[in-house]
Each structure stands twice: as C-alpha cells, then as structure tokens.
Amino acid sequence: MDRLLEREAPAASRDASAPTTMKVRKRNGDLEPVDLNKIVRAIGRSCHDLPHVDAIRVATRTISGLFDGATTKELDALSIQTASSLTTEEPQYSQLAARLLATCIDKEVENQGIHSFSQSIRAGYDLGLVGDRLLAFTEAHRRKLDDAVDPERTDAFEYFGLRTLYDRYLLKHPEARAVIETPQYFFLRIACALAASIHEALTLYGLLSRLEYLPSSPTLFNAGTCREQLSSCFLLDSPADDLAAIYDRYKDVALLSKWSGGIGLAFHRIRSRGSLIQGTNGHSNGIVPWLKTLDASVAAVNQGGKRKGAACIYLEPWHADVEAFLELRDNTGDEAQRTHNLNLAHWIPDLFMRRVEADGAWSLFDPKVVPHLCDLWGEAFEQAYEAAEKEGLFQRQVKARDLYARMMRTLAQTGNGWMCFKDASNRNCNQTAGGGTVHLSNLCTEILEVTDGAETAVCNLGSINLARHVTPEGFDFERLAATVAQVVPSLDRVIDLNLYPIPGTAASNHRWRPIGLGFMGLQDVFFTLGLPFDAPEAQALSTRIAETIQLAALEASCTLAEQHGAHPAFAETRLSKGAFHHEGFGATVSEPERWEALRARILQHGVRNSLMIAIAPTATIASIVGCGECIEPQVSNLYKRETLSGDFIQVNRHLVKALQERGLWTEAFRNRLKQNEGSVQGIEGIPADLQTLYRTAWELPMRALIDLAAARMPFIDQSQSLNLFVESPSIPKLSSMYFHAWKQGLKTTYYLRSRPATRIAKTTVAAFTEAEGIACSLENPEACEACQ
Template sequence: LDSPLDELDSIYDRYHQVARLSKHAGGIGLSYSRIRARGSLIRGTNGHSNGIVPFLRTLDASVAAVNQGGRRKGAACVYLETWHADIEEFLELRDNTGEEARRTHNLNIAHWIPDEFMRRVETDADWSLFSPSDVPELVDLWGDEFDAAYRRAEAEGKALKQIPARLLYSRMMRTLAQTGNGWMTFKDAANRTANQTAEPGKVVHSSNLCTEILEVTDDGETAVCNLGSVNLAAHLGEDGEMDWARLDATVRTAVTFLDRVVDINFYPTEQAGASNSRWRPVGLGLMGLQDVFFRLRLPFDSPEARELSTRISERIMLAAYEASADLAERHGPHPAWSATRTARGVLHPDHYPDAEPRWADRWTALRTRVAATGMRNSLLLAIAPTATIASIAGVYECIEPQVSNLFKRETLSGEFLQVNTYLIEELKSLGMWDARTRDALREANGSVQDLGWIPEEIRARYRTAWEIPQRALIDMAAARTPYLDQSQSLNLFMASPTIGKLSSMYAYAWKRGIKTTYYLRSRPATRIAQSARGTAAATAAPTVPVPQQAT
C-alpha cells in the first residue's frame, strides 16, 4: 500500500484497509513516507506533530489483533525513505530496550533507499533529513528527478537536520545486526526497470512483506500479486540435465492459472480490486534451486551454478511472457497495457546491457509477437520465500543455499527433522555413512567442513549458507535480475555480523543492481538451545543441538 496521506482521515482509513487485507490472509507492505516528522507544525491547531511512531504503535496493535484468516497473527512491513526526519526513531522500533511506548514488536521495518544516499555514504558526505510536509514531492520522485529535488530542498534550507551519511548507514547496519530487520531495498533500482513506471506519476513506493513484489501504488491503488512457484527439482531429466521443454510447459500452465486467479479472486478492499484488474500482475517464482545443484554436483558458488541459475530464470521469463502473449491474443491485453514500458517496445532485460540471452531467436520472435498482441499481464516474475510449500514439496526453499545438512523446521504444517538426503546418498556410495560420520555431523551442527575423512570435493559441495561467501549469493542474484521483472526475497547470511562487514556487503549489493534484500540471518538466531543434560544422559541418547531453519 502507498503511504497514507498526511492527514488524520487518511491515516485511519489505511488502518481499516490493512485490517481488511490482514483478515483475509494478506501479508502487508506499507509505506509511511508521507506522514510529517516529529516536531512539524500542525497548522490547524498550532501544535506540533508527534511524528510517525505513535501511528505505527497503533498499526502494530492492529496487526497483532487482526490475524490472517484465523490461522496466524497478521504480518506487516513498514517502509520509510531514508530522508525522513524520523528515520533515527524508526531504526529503534524493534529494539528490546528503551521506551516501550515507542517500540513496535509486531511490525517488520524496511528502508526505501535512493541512490543519492548510497552515493553520499561512498563519499562520506552529509545527509539531510526532512519532514514530508516541507518536501511532499520527494515521495513521488526517483532517479535524476529525485536527486535534483532533494538538492534543491537542501539549498533552500528546508532540512530539519543534517547527519553524516555514514553515521546513519552504520546505524542501519546495527539494526540489521541486532534484529535482522531494517531490510535494505533500493528505490531507484526498483523504479528504473519497473514495467509499470513508464508514465509520469506512476511510482513504486515500497515492496511487500517479503520484498519480492514491486508494483506501483497510490491512494486509490493497492498493489496485489498472485504468487506461485515452480519446483525446479521436478524438471531434471533422466540424463541429469534440465528438461527445458517440461519447464516451458509448467510455466505456461502456471501463468494461465495465476492469470485466472485475477478474475475469480476475492478482494478485501476496493483499491486492491481496482489495481489488480487494471494491471493483472502475477508473480511466478521458483524453489528447489539448491536441489538442482546437489543433483548436478555443482557447488553453490561455482561459475557453472551461477550460469545455470541465470539460464533457468531466463527460460522461465521467456515461457511466462510467451504464455501472457497467448492469453492476450485470446482475451486481449490488460487494461493498462498502453501505460507500460513493454507497450513501448522495452522488455525487462533491455535495462541490462550486459545481459547475454541464450535463446536470442526466441526473444526476437517474442518481441514481434508482443508488439502485435500485447500482454495479458503487466508483471510476471517474482521469487517469494516458499518456506512452507518447499517443505511440503520436499525441496530446499526458493533460491537459497541450505542452512545446514541437519536441521529442524517448524511451520504451520508441523515440525520436520530434515537430513540432507543428497549428502547421505553420496556418503553411502563411498561407504562413509556410518556411526562416526553421523555423530560428527550432529556435533558439528550439520556442517561437514571439519570432517576431514570426507573428500574435499564433497565438503565443498555441501557447504552451508554460513560457509558460502555472501558475495557469491549477491552475484548470483544480480545475474538473474535481468530476468525478474519484479524482485526476489534475498536473505543474506552472516554468522557473526559486524557493522563493517555488513556495510561492505550491502554496498556491494547496491552496486550490483540488486533491487531488494530480505532478512539478515545471523547464526545464533538459527539454533535451538541445547537442552541441559542430566544424569539420565548416561542411559538415554544425548540431546542433539539441531539448527532450526528460519521461516
């Protein structure tokens, strides 16, 4: 949802919309960048505003009270632009210390970051903080227009405060390290390549709860996306190679189904129904990428794995766009077709001159066809987390490496103790899956790196997310980005995060053109505390410290 307007009626109307969406199992992404900052003048009463935090406290209580279809408590993420003067208080919302009246323990928080801020972090320049009541235009601008307006506001003396950009950035990193929250999402990258932002006034103001959806919003349009995921593990042929023809067929079926959901779905709010009918976006993603790499015996951070990942995303986009053109030929393009970049002949990969498509002839044919038929859907690709459905399907979730070779997962469907069956098969073939290896695996919390009797090649292949360089995860995500017209839920992993390491990692993600990132996973948050061992341990099996997969 777009930010409520800077007026009381709009703020409380947005509470109502969020409650309605949450009641019907919607995960909420909500901008709050239009609400005036603390201390700003309220002309009607000649008083001063308390800023965004008290309103977010009310939202926090509402999200906890209105659960998702009676099955789990509501979930929401609030996005704030980094020039907002309440940004420092925003960073403290998830803290476990301080004034409880200014904490929101049920809300996730995320930053909506313009490139200008990151450039000033690079150059160690100052960063100006404003109240939206003084610079209302900044919320609806991105790229060069935002940069010019921001600098003009500075020159006109409208800033409430200046702070070294690196100091604010380090505070953002500290919040990530302490809470895993304060997700880093990049405003300009999101808008620059978005199919829906071709016309002035159409702006992506935030992502969703899981940071994979990027759609335009305004006061009258609430972005909605119908999600689905392809199980890649089911698309390996008997020869051990990707079955591209089968993948095409699956994608065509999935797009057809997801498009039909647009028509038959129930929309809790008028704004959601209007937006979805106008743009008809869907979000087809994937899961089981790690399974594919295991079966092909590819280390997750190998060049071959990165290339295969990119080709998979390219093929899914090709098949999805072709399916959408098929639907447009039968039913007509979506109502907002003329307002998209695609209608102007610009496909999403065109924004990435370094992208090298493998199936060039199919892309050429697709361009010709889309120019004639249009597309049924404005957006088609988004990689969601898939935590629960991947467990049900028995594969690793979305695009992530495994977090352990042995872990317990807790989902709404129950608890699952999972052991890496691919590792077991390889070790059995070598005669190494014995009591010694099993005990060592438990003692090492699911890591094989210190099990020296296992061949080095196997240990490299079965590294966990904690043992893979995060640069490799970012590079793989950047390589598939040209073939994702929305975004991807990209978790990053750091066993013992420091502000210095995090600063470098997220700056690198920005430079590589990543649109959004999701949780920062730190090692202590993924472990289950080891139970105390009493005297019964001599006769009973010892309690195993099994890592827990975060959902």
C-alpha cells in the first residue's frame, strides 16, 4: 500500500495519516482537511465483486486533481472521472464509476427529502411531472412497491449506461434540475405505468431492473407522466397532391415530433417538376421546395427539448423527381436544393431491380398522371406500370443501371438513400390481406404497416437484452420465451394508455394494435459462446432466437385475445386464415407441434396484435443495459463514443477477459490496440481464434451479415434496422451487396456505414492519452432514438 501511495500520490498526500493543508468544503458549508483514508473507504465500498479494481489507486489519483477549497460534490465528480478514465486498462473501472455515480444520485434524491419510491412519485406529482393514474396506483400499493425496490441491482450498470440514464431519463425538478428518482425508482415507475396489476408491475420491474428488457425511449421518457406519449414510430402516407393537404401533413409531422416520435413520410403522390397546375395555369416546382420547407420544420421542432426532430422521406424510383431527390443530402451544390435534416429512403419495386439486372430502360412518371401506381405492388403494379409505358405516359426514360448507380453513389457519399423493397414489404405483411398497402417504413426502417389518408400507422417498441439470457453453457431459450410472455402485455397496454398527437394515429393503432418487440446484445451472445459472427452456428442460433421470440409473442397475443378479444381488423389479416408469416418464406420450424397448437388457438380466438416483431436500432437503450446494439457486430474493440451525455471510452470487455485468461492483456497490447484503431487483426501474439472471434464490422464480410438477417426474416413479421458496413465503398461493391440483399428477400436496409479516408496521425505510442488515438464513434444518429 505504501509503495502504491509513493507511486500514485502527490507529495502532500503520500502518507495516508499525515496532516495536510488541503481542505474540501462539505455540503453544509464547513471546511475539513482532505483525508485520503476516508476517500479510500468511500471508494472501497463500491468495489465489491470487482476484483480487478484498486480503490487506493483511484483515491490517490483523485486527490492529485483536487484543489484547496473544492466542494465534496467536485470531489465526487473527480473520483467518478478518475475511475472512468481507467476503463481502457480494466473494464471493471466502468462499473466502479457507475457505482460512484449511483451514490451521488442517491444523495441528490435524499437531499430533497425523498427516501422511498412512493415519496418520489408524490414529489413528482406535486411538481406536475407525474400523472394522476400513476399516483393512484402507487398510493394503492405503496407498501409492496416500496419494499420491492432493490438498490443492489444498480451495481450492474456500467458508467456510460448510468450516465445516460441520469442525464436524460430520470425525472428532474423543473427549477433546481436535481433528479427526484434513483435508477431503481425510475424502473419501478415505468413498470407501474405500464402494468395492469401489482403482480404485472413487480414482474416487469424485475425485468427492467435486471437489465433484461427495456422499452423504447419515448416510453421511458413519458411513462407515468402527465403527457404519456409512449409510442416510437409514426408512418404517414403521402399527402394528397394539394396545397392544403401538404401543409396539413406538415402540421401532423410537427405535432408527432413534439412528443418524441420518429417520423416516416411518403412523398410518392406529389406531382413532379414541370407538371401543370390547373388552378393557376402554372407549372409545379416539384418535390424539392416542399421538402426544403419540411426540412426547416423538422429542425425547428426539437422533441420537447430532449433531442433533435427526425424524419425519413420515402420515394418510389419511378417518380420523375427521383434524381433531384438523390441530391438532397449532397454536401456540395445549391443549398436551396439541399435538406440536411431529412433522411432519405427509396421504396423500390422488384420490377426496377429486374430492369437493372437486365440493363433495361426505366420510365419516370409524374404522379399526377399515374396516381394509382402508389397503391399497387407485385404483379398488379407491374401490369399497371408497363401499361403506362405502352401508352407513353412517362415524362422521360433513363437507363435503369444509371439510376441505380446514382443511388449507390448517394449511399457511398452520405450513408443515406436507404434501399427498402416495396414488394417484399407487402408480400407477407399480415395487414395487406384485406387490400391495404404498405407505402413506406418508418424513420429507422423496421416498421412496416398499412397506411392511407385516414390512418397514420403507429408502433410502440421494446427490446430484449439477449446478453442476459445466455450462459457459458448455452442460450436459455425457456427464459427468453418467459421474458417475451411477460413483456408483450405491457407493449399492448401502451396502445390504450397512449396520448395520440393526431386523430389518425388513434384510429390506426386501435384498429390494428401492432407492437414491435425486438432484441439487442446478439454480438454479446456470440462472444460469450465463442461463435464468430459469420459462423454457420451463429446463423442457426440467431434464427432460433427469432423463432422463439415470434412464437412466444404470438402465444402471448393470443392469450390477450382470449381475455380481451382480437384486434378489430383481425378478419382482414393473413393470420385470420391461419397463415403464419414464416410460411410465406417456406421456412422450417424447430417446434412444429407447438406451432400447430397455436394455429388452432388463433383460428378460434384470434390475436390481440396484428404485428409483433421488429428489430429496431438500440444505440441508447443498449448503452443503458450495457450490451451490443440490436443485431449488429461491434464497430471496434476500443473506441471513444460521443453522445449528448458526453464522451465515453468503450472497450470490449469480452476481449479483455479472454486476453486476461491467457495473460495477454498488457500495457504493450493496449498501446498496440490503440494504434490499430481497436482492431486485433495483425497484432503479434494474438491467437488466431481470438482474431477471428473479435473481428469488427469493418472486417466481416457483409454477405454474412445479410445472410444472417435473411435467415431470421421469416420470423420477423415487420422488419429489421440493418446497417451495412463498408470501409471504402465503391459503386460495384455496393451494387453487388444490395442486389444480394434484394435476392435474399430482405424487406429493408438502413444506413450504409463507411469510415473516413483520413486517420488520426500516430507518431509515438507515448503520445497517446487515455482518449487520443482511439477510434471515434459518434452516436449516429441521435435522432433515431425514437426507436431505441
């Protein structure tokens, strides 16, 4: 201990018992001398079950950064920062930093006279933050709820997760800005707000507090408050080609964005540039000026001050303004033709892809001339499209390959212009049997629901943390199924509790009652079980996980239908005829008897929810629970993450553990990993099996990522936010990749992620600080937290 003090501590504090002239100011205003032993004890209390952390090291480094007269609050912040800075050496320091932060949160809450969950709810109610419904539920079950709180579960947090929760999710006093709830009070508040009974509340609290499941951000932001807008995603059909209708739609977008909704908006019906406006005898300027106006509106409505507004615009590639659409996110050119706040996506029919494959011509139409094309898909679309071509109704023709190449160039340059496939999205959608059409997806491309002029599709999301359902011996499918059964009723209940910003959302959501249950932490499962991301065993496991979730969700929804009745539009769905989603893909199942028993139940009772499964991006909620994002491979083994809550060093704890077991986690290796930008490839002395297992997204073949998604697609009745990663994109490479995605039957894809051509200059290893030289990952896009 004395040797450690000599090495770490400044001269004034090398002797833990020696007097010092440095003083700190306590919360009551008194000054007292700095006491290293007292700091060590305070930090040591948070070190249980963390064998690789050193409380004295954190304490001495903390004192070295103190100044005379610093407050105890500043001392706490410095100790947290010190522990966090050691994460690159040992990931357990992240947990220590989180526990130190949790202690500060507890003090902050207690200093306001709050010592129980029920007191927290009462304080929130008195401040106008908590609604009548939650207060009444809490008062009715006060003793059971107060006794249910388990503060020790907060110990499972990592620093990034708890910091995010503290900064952006915990309820705060409107004026003092101090939080009025601890993390465990927060989880219990969400559980009580979503539950129909005390039993459901305690069960859901268990899942949330053990970090096994989290709803999406809008639910976490607003559950139990005075304005319970809990849904994540809103899909708006294209406005009618009319001035008043367009501005009405802008109003809808603003109202939805105000309450933290992520917006998908089709623009298929708006006439193209040069089209005659009969009312004025003038000619239209096309869709670009309208989207420029929308771009400014989206930036102005910043989702209640919590984050930027966000919208994605969908356009079919036969629209005559498609080339101008492709230029909207360019970084150069006329700013009057650019929309930097809107995301862009293509709604592509199979016919276009076949024309590209055959090097054929592609006709571009004014929607005013062919308004029916928007509502058709499959064979009906192809017949109508080809008939319009024969009649010469097109505005002009281009080579399909030239347009496709322009799409690929936009993806390569901006990551935008997402490729989403119209026919695959409609072909097996449970909602399209009655004649409706899926016109678009949502902001993050995982929601596929029928829309029209009267109904705005809505979906509420939640994600299961797969990392908490795996053991070194294997994956626990029974536990996963039990989790699904427990969370489906809470997702369904959001439909009835929700504050609907515009009338069309309520009409759609109550008629179809869709939910979007997804999962995160797939990469953690593969790491725990030692499965490379592209191994056949990994694909089989991923598919079995998706099947288990789909089956358990349908069973739970059928049980809800037995209790409350099927959703009103059940007779218009494929399930009403006994057709399961996976059967449209010809997929085999692992438990055929259980599926057949479920079919019989559904034919008798129906289901409560028309759609069940959607894999959303989970950047923020995955950070809170401390797992990898949704279905994605890791982007790096060591990187700095920049978010609205600050900058955080992230290190792959699975890799660290594997290297520690082999005696390879050394300072020399850490420096080499920084130089290698978080990649273990080519580092001397790293065994081949670890280099294969711990490849990053940039080092994995994208064919494997697409095939993994295609294999689970039969058991995802909506879709999945599938990012694709290409370090140095080129048009031939991207063309081949997206063709493979289409041929594999994927419904949607999401961002194309690429890496900058330049890298941080590396001179000597000694030049690196804890953060320098580490690959930087901007939490991109923050705007897509609607789905998280």
